[in-house]
Amino acid sequence: MPAVTGVDFLIQVNTGTDTAPTWTTVAGQQNATLNRKADEADITSKDSDGWYEGLPTIKNWSIDFDGLLVEDDAGYQALEDAYLNDKILQVQLLTPAGNKYTGKAYLTDFPIDAPYDDATTYSGTLQGTGPLTKTTGV
Numbered sequence: 001m002p003a004v005t006g007v008d009f010l011i012q013v014n015t016g017t018d019t020a021p022t023w024t025t026v027a028g029q030q031n032a033t034l035n036r037k038a039d040e041a042d043i044t045s046k047d048s049d050g051w052y053e054g055l056p057t058i059k060n061w062s063i064d065f066d067g068l069l070v071e072d073d074a075g076y077q078a079l080e081d082a083y084l085n086d087k088i089l090q091v092q093l094l095t096p097a098g099n100k101y102t103g104k105a106y107l108t109d110f111p112i113d114a115p116y117d118d119a120t121t122y123s124g125t126l127q128g129t130g131p132l133t134k135t136t137g138v
Helices: 074-084
Strands: 010-014 023-025 029-042 054-068 089-094 100-109 121-128 133-135
Touching: 010 029, 010 074, 023 074, 054 100, 074 089, 074 100, 074 121
Parallel strands: none
Antiparallel strands: 010 023, 010 089, 029 054, 054 121, 089 100, 100 121, 100 133
16 A cells, blocks of 8 residues: 555544444544554563663553634534543544544543634644554455
8 A cells, every 4th residue: 555645534533322333523633643652661680681671561542633623513512522521532543544543532632723813723632541442444
């Protein structure tokens, strides 16, 4: 598969239930970054011959995003409701190849930028809580 641009990566939120999800794309989205990290345990000992040794431990993930503000969009409203009411969202990031990264997350940052002479935008950070799963596209 050739290289792809970010235009076809979409953030979706579940506006249905956990058992019967309704995936809604967040309107106006421009950028998204899927952050994945693993902490590590230092297992260096005298047997390491002077080299650091480590083992992966706790993993975590988040999605940083931004876009043009569309206040009446169902996806945006789900984000705002989750932020205002401390709700955990079921979210997914879709790739052009049809892969889906899915997990539960809460908003830790959700500013609105309303400059005098430019488009109003929003941004945010969805902090994952629990596992991030990948479903491979067909």
